[in-house]
Amino acid sequence: MRQYLDAKQQHRDAIVFFRMGDFYEMFYEDALTAARALDLTLTSRSKNAGGSAIPMCGIPHHAADGYLTRLVQKGFRVAICEQVEDAKKAKGIVRREVVRVVSPGTFTEAGYLEDREPTFLMGLVVQRGVARDRGGSGTDLDRYGMALLDVSTGEFAATEYRGDTGRQALADDIAVLRPRECLVASDSEWHSLLPDAPAPAVTAVDPWLFDLERARHALTTQLDTAGLEGFGLSDRPGATAAAGALVHYLRETQKAQLAHVRSITFRETADAMVIDPPTLKHLEVVTSSEGTRAGSLLGEIDQTVTVMGSRLLRGWMLRPLVSLERVHDRLDGVEELAFRSVERGKLRELLKSVHDLERLVARAAMGTAGPRDLVALQRTLATVPRVRAILDPLQAPLTGSLLAELDEVPDIRDTVEATLGDAPPALARDGGAIRDGVDPELDELRGISRGGKEQIAAMEAAERSRTGIGSLKIRFNRVFGYYIEVSKANLHAVPDDYHRKQTIAGGERFITPVLKEYEQRVLGADERILEREIALFDALRDRVAAAAGRIQDSARALANLDVLAGLAETAAVHDYTKPHVHDGDELLITEGRHPVVERHVGHGFVPNDVTLNASSHQVIILTGPNMGGKSTYLRQVALSVLLAQIGSFVPANRAKIPITDRIFARVGASDNIARGQSTFMVEM
Ligand SMILES: Nc1ncnc2c1ncn2[C@@H]1O[C@H](COP(=O)(O)OP(=O)(O)OP(=O)(O)O)[C@@H](O)[C@H]1O
Ligand SMILES: [Mg+2]
Known part of the structure; x- marks a missing residue:
């Protein structure tokens, strides 16, 4: 006790x-x-x-x-x-x-995680009145640092916010990202930052964990780097403190090396289109008004075939790009795959056999991967050369650079294949994971164990003929080990050298000194076999963890290719068009459709045009009867802009989209587009 x-x-x-x-x-x-x-x-x-x-x-x-x-x-x-x-x-x-x-933010069992959503642990720090107001008013603003880590994949990012607008942006980000657990300093004022529902689990820790020097040290150690400049964190005390505290906390609680957490991205709020939580909700971007994925924009356009791709696409939709160059890169990649239907089909067929490489490598790094996980990882790596062969003729620069990032990690692939059997057990301690011929010591022990079992079988035959008891059996159980069982009718023929051990309903159980000698050999060997197998498996898993970086690069490239091919599939099947995205102010859509509603009303959908610009068409005032299609029109414009800026084709005949840094939308709270009910209809 x-x-x-x-x-x-x-x-x-x-x-x-x-x-x-x-x-x-x-x-x-x-x-x-x-x-x-x-x-x-x-x-x-x-x-x-x-x-x-x-x-x-x-x-x-x-x-x-x-x-x-x-x-x-x-x-x-x-x-x-x-x-x-x-x-x-x-x-x-x-x-x-x-x-x-x-804890809620660090647990990574498959049954707990959502396949197609990330699981975030978030670190939050409030630094009072320390940031200079760059607007020049001279007042000191509060600074907020936020770090985000998906332990199940190693994805790691940090951001900083300042002042009251920053505080609101942070609160919005928290509501959108929905962390499973928030790490805060026990003395900080975090209560007002967190949403009431769904409320994340809060872990209040010692404030010194957020101490800047300590945090910097934790980060540089984890990321194995001398300074944080390379990660864009050099002048970011809020983000550094939050990220360092997360790393420290994780290492303390997981007692693992976390080899899969090896880089961090600093996210500038201005690096992505801002879509605040009410807008996300009203546009039904990732969840429908009923809270399901089906019926949302994501549910409609997600044609990815891997869970990694599905997670990535969801991430893209929550943070559409604002860099013209990157949007064009993605659009060009999608365009080529949309036209190349043969390659696209082959790629998607092949990707169906790709496992969740991101989470598998994380499991290896956390020490929770079993033999089956490593075999899944190896089989996924084995598809890489085929992916490369299929996409080799493609020319889009993004596709090319993704192919260059693909690494089949041949040393790991071959070692795992040579070490583990084809159908290994889920856990190393179940035994039988390691192939024969991998390790001389293991082979020798297995030889002893098999030999002992053969001797016991031979002994059964010998004892039957010596005693003349045809039904004599040598059996095994955990309590007695090996024993000889003789039925009641034959007890008279039992020789003197049998020692009675137990009486059972149908007869009696005996042992002999010779039998016990064989048994010791078998059981001793079996026990050492298991120990040896576990040791060999752990060493193999450590080797995989040591290659985490290369495997993650491949995983990311596969996920990106899957998303591009998925968007191309959507574009081809649903007749979307490549938008012309530009840095002017003109928004022009001809025969635009609403991607979700058009699927529900079938061919009856009436396409609409829209023209907006900064000079002659700044505003549209749209009137019409109830159930007339006003909300649908408004949403389809917003969704087309969003789609264009994640790099997707859009549901229209022609589209010219200006890079947009923010979308606002408020629509009658309770209409239900997938069911064909307008605000008025619902209220009726
Ligand atoms: N362009 C279209 N083509 C075909 N059907 C459409 C179109 N736009 C909308 N609809 C259908 O009409 C229904 C009502 O559309 P919507 O909700 O946009 O109407 P509304 O004008 O906003 O009505 P309310 O004034 O009651 O809010 C949609 O759910 C959809 O089924
Ligand atoms: Mg409406």
């Missing part, structure tokens, strides 16, 4: 999973909380010094992931306290340590 109390002392804010044999046990308050949250039966343990019973409950360790998922979903943190030495070799009580703390 002392060990437990020590662990609890260090992790007061978490439920402690205390490993005892095949179970994780919880005690005291933790037991009461977990029993309620997980519907577990509460029991009690021998009385403590005061004479009262200690409440406890437990879960089998092999089912832990499911229980962890449920607890984390409810917003709890869990500290996992493992036996860190072999129970058989330990003198006295086995040493235990907290090996990992899981």
Whole structure:
């Protein structure tokens, strides 16, 4: 119990999973909380010094992931306290340590994550009155630093905001990004920044974690760099503090190297089109008015075939580009793939077999990947040369640079393939993951184990003929090990050298000294086989983690190619046109359609034109009957601009779109375009 109390002392804010044999046990308050949250039966343990019973409950360790998922979903943190030495070799009580703390923003089990959405841990820092007002009024503004890390992929970014407008922009970003967990200094005023619903889990930590020097140190160590200039963070104390605190927190709680977190991007708010949360909602960009992906713009145009591509496209839609050059690059890439239908078809077919490389490599880096994960990773790397071959004839510069980033990481691919069997178990501890011929020591142990089993089989035959008992069997169970079983009718023929071990309903069980000798050989070897396999697997996983950077480059390139091909597919199938995006002020769309509504009204959709510019057509006042199509018209203009600036073709005959830095839209709150109901209809 002392060990437990020590662990609890260090992790007061978490439920402690205390490993005892095949179970994780919880005690005291933790037991009461977990029993309620997980519907577990509460029991009690021998009385403590005061004479009262200690409440406890437990879960089998092999089912832990499911229980962890449920607890984390409810917003709890869990500290996992493992036996860190072999129970058989330990003198006295086995040493235990907290090996990992899981929380809503750091948990990465597949059952907890959404395949097609990121999972963000966010660091927030408020620095009061420290930023100079660049407008010249001379007052000091507050500075806000925000960092964002998707532990499941290693995506890492930071931003800074200043003053009251910055504060609003930050609040908007938080509402859009929907972090699973926010890390804040316990003494900071974070309450007013966070949305009420859905409220992210908040983890308040010691303010010194956000101390600039400490944060800089944590960052440079993690990113393995001397200075932060290369990441655009040199003069960004807010962003640096937030990012450094995140890294520190993660390393503390995950106790892993996090080799997949190896670079950070500084995001300038002005680097992307701003779409505030109400606009996103009213335009139904990533979720429909019913909160589903289906019926939204994303649901309509997402033709990606990998989950990585799907996540990336969603990211593009939340941050459309404002750089003319980058928009053109993407549009050219999409255009070529739209025309090259053969290559596009082949590519998309091939990409269907691509696994979630980003999350697989992250699992390797966090030490949670199993043999099946590494095989999936290896098979995905093996598709890379074929992707390159298919796209080789293409000429768009973006496609070319993506192809150049593709790396099949041949050393890792070949090593994994040579080491792991074709259909390995999910976990290394299940045994049988490593191929024969990989490791001489393992092969020798397997030889001993097989030899022992053959000897036991031979012994069964020999004993049958010696005793004349045809039904004599040599069997195995965990309690007795190997034993000889003889049925009741044959007990008279049992020789003297059999030692009776147990009586069962149909007969009796015996052992002999020779049998026990074979058994020791087999069991000793089996145990060492498993140890050796786990050691070999861990070494392999570490090698994969060490190559995380190259694998991530490939993953990113594959995701980008998937998105470009997906947008091309949408353009080709739904007859979209390439917009002419320019830095003037003229917006001109002929025969434009609403990408979602046109799908629901079929061929009956009536296309509309629009002309807007800074001189003669600054405003449109649109009137018309209820259910006349006003809201649809307004939205389709906004959506076409958004689509153009993520690099997509647009639903129109012709489109000329000026680079736009912000979209505002407010539409009658409750109309439902996918169902064909206008504001008036709903209100009726
Ligand atoms: N261009 C179009 N072609 C065909 N059908 C359309 C078109 N525009 C809108 N519709 C259909 O008409 C329905 C109503 O459109 P919308 O919501 O835009 O009307 P509204 O003018 O905004 O009405 P209200 O004044 O009640 O808000 C849509 O849900 C859609 O089914
Ligand atoms: Mg309307």
